[in-house]
Amino acid sequence: MASARLSGIARRGSGVHVHTTRRNYKDKVYESHLLRRSYREDGKVKNETLANLSHLPSVTIEVIRESLAGKSHVVAGGEFEIERSLFHGHVAAIAAMANKLKLASLLGPESKERDIILALVIARVTSPSSKLATTRWWQDTTIACDFGVGDASTDDLYGAMDWILQRQGAIETQLARRHLTEGSQQGGTRLRDSAKGIGGWQATKPYQIPALVRI
Template sequence: MHVATTRRQHKDKIYETHLLRRSYREDGKVKNETLANLSYLPEETIQVIRESLAGKHHVVAGEGFEIKRSLPHGHVAAIAAMANKLKFPALLGPACRERDIIYALILAGAIRPASKLATSRWFKDSTLGLT
């Protein structure tokens, strides 16, 4: 099977047709049987069909990787968005590593109050340590 593309010109317009075809021999002559008209499909879909028929393997979204771990992020994003809206990071001074650490400690205190040691250990299980 293959995808055959034909182009016809009528007046000033070019018409392009994509057909899914099967080739076979009958009495020593090569024949083509049209199985489907793919002309109304998007060009990307036709290209995927063409590649699949050529033997290329496509990965379905979500199957090409394995989730090793996921972290909850909604509560962190909500607190960080509100703090940014209130321009809280600017109150802590110019952007630097120390300011980011203090900012993360303050946000962590609002999300999950604990000691500094417990908070620093919690960062590896939170997206707050990544922001």
């Protein structure tokens, strides 16, 4: 590869380098880049111009300059092999919406249980499945890394659901304060838990309250 050859030239002490000159003309700065070789002859240092690099892109010139200084360059993708890629787009979209709705602060203080619940909500929206299948699905997405739930077991999931169940009253209160007007609260609208348990909250009268996803 050209970069390796240039590095080899520099290591052999041949004195090859990029010489840059600048001159001002009519409020403009003009640059020229010459590939030169320095050598001694009769006790004097002389320079030989090997090539004019001025027509090359500045990025290419810099690569040549660095290569001659001994720095090695790797062709993009040439030394890497993709072994695995994780799904991210749909997960990121739901996570962004949850963040916009301030779902994390609604659920409770920062904790492992809260992270698991958030991951469960995102999984429920994007790929509804059983708890065991959900933990496996996490491994194929960026959820495991983003929420730190890669090693969560089904016991951890049920523990987190017990945790969120204990916070049901506080969550309902926050939802009412956030989404119900004073008049609708006086009108008797309340939140109730569905028969299937946590995550199925809904209003018992026509007032619209954003429902939490059943997990």
